[in-house]
Amino acid sequence: MTPPVMGSWTEWYLRTERSAGTVLVFAPHPDDEVIACGGTIARLAAEGARVRIVFATDGAMSHSAVLGIHRDPAPAELRLIRRGEARAAAKELGLPEDAVHFLDFPDTALAGHLAAFRARVLDVLRVHPGVSEVYLPHEVRELNADHRLTGETVLACLAELDLTPLIHRYVVWDERTEQEFAFVNRNPPAAGAGVAERLVTVDITEQLPRKQAAFRAHRTQVELYAPGQTRPVVPEPFQQRVFTTPVEEFWITEPAAVRLEVE
Numbered sequence: 344m345t346p347p348v349m350g351s352w353t354e355w356y357l358r359t360e361r362s363a364g365t366v367l368v369f370a371p372h373p374d375d376e377v378i379a380c381g382g383t384i385a386r387l388a389a390e391g392a393r394v395r396i397v398f399a400t401d402g403a404m405s406h407s408a409v410l411g412i413h414r415d416p417a418p419a420e421l422r423l424i425r426r427g428e429a430r431a432a433a434k435e436l437g438l439p440e441d442a443v444h445f446l447d448f449p450d451t452a453l454a455g456h457l458a459a460f461r462a463r464v465l466d467v468l469r470v471h472p473g474v475s476e477v478y479l480p481h482e483v484r485e486l487n488a489d490h491r492l493t494g495e496t497v498l499a500c501l502a503e504l505d506l507t508p509l510i511h512r513y514v515v516w517d518e519r520t521e522q523e524f525a526f527v528n529r530n531p532p533a534a535g536a537g538v539a540e541r542l543v544t545v546d547i548t549e550q551l552p553r554k555q556a557a558f559r560a561h562r563t564q565v566e567l568y569a570p571g572q573t574r575p576v577v578p579e580p581f582q583q584r585v586f587t588t589p590v591e592e593f594w595i596t597e598p599a600a601v602r603l604e605v606e
């Protein structure tokens with residue numbers, strides 16, 4: 344994450360009245376929802392918002408792709424284990440059982456299933472026409488292919504359906520993340536990007552214990568889970584940041600009229 348920037352834009356964001364309606368969080372893999380916006384999800388849930396988390400991929404390749412561990416657990420086993428972890432994490436954030444939705448596309452390979460993914464995202468959005476806020480991976484700043492494609496696809500689907508929720512773009516996979524994981528899975532950047540945007544910093548001090556518990560629920564990612572595993576899938580320095588950082592950051596775009604007002 345980049346250092347927190349507090350300024351007029353953040354103040355505007357925090358002042359803005361937002362109804363506690365339906366909030367959709369799109370996560371490329373189980374655990375991204377906690378890393379990027381676990382504190383925010385906990386706060387929204389406590390305020391009475393109807394938060395739903397949509398996982399794009401099954402997360403089955405974490406051990407195989409990042410650590411070179413292909414059995415115990417094998418990808419097919421991990422897929423099921425990580426579903427359970429995602430449900431447990433959502434519960435820690437204060438969400439009901441039915442708040443998580445698994446689209447189940449293959450981890451690390453979303454690029455090969457874009458048409459089907461797009462169709463499933465449209466299905467999800469059609470069920471929530473009154474969605475007021477959406478959280479998704481930044482379609483340009485994210486380097487990881489599954490992340491970037493999740494962001495690109497959700498944005499395209501929102502536009503197609505003429506839905507205009509307040510969009511929060513988050514960044515999990517920047518260059519530091521790639522270095523710490525020692526794992527790179529990129530795709531070419533989206534063409535034509537370059538919207539005006541501002542970074543807002545949200546204080547999650549009160550929600551940090553819930554975020555920590557939710558992150559711990561993703562046991563396969565934060566523990567030495569497999570026999571012979573010598574490092575966790577999520578590297579220790581990265582974990583420490585998630586466990587201790589009392590803010591979450593989002594890139595926000597707003598109509599020009601609002602930008603003028605706060606500048």
Ligand SMILES: [Zn+2]
Pocket residue numbers: 371372375490515
């Ligand atoms: Zn991810």
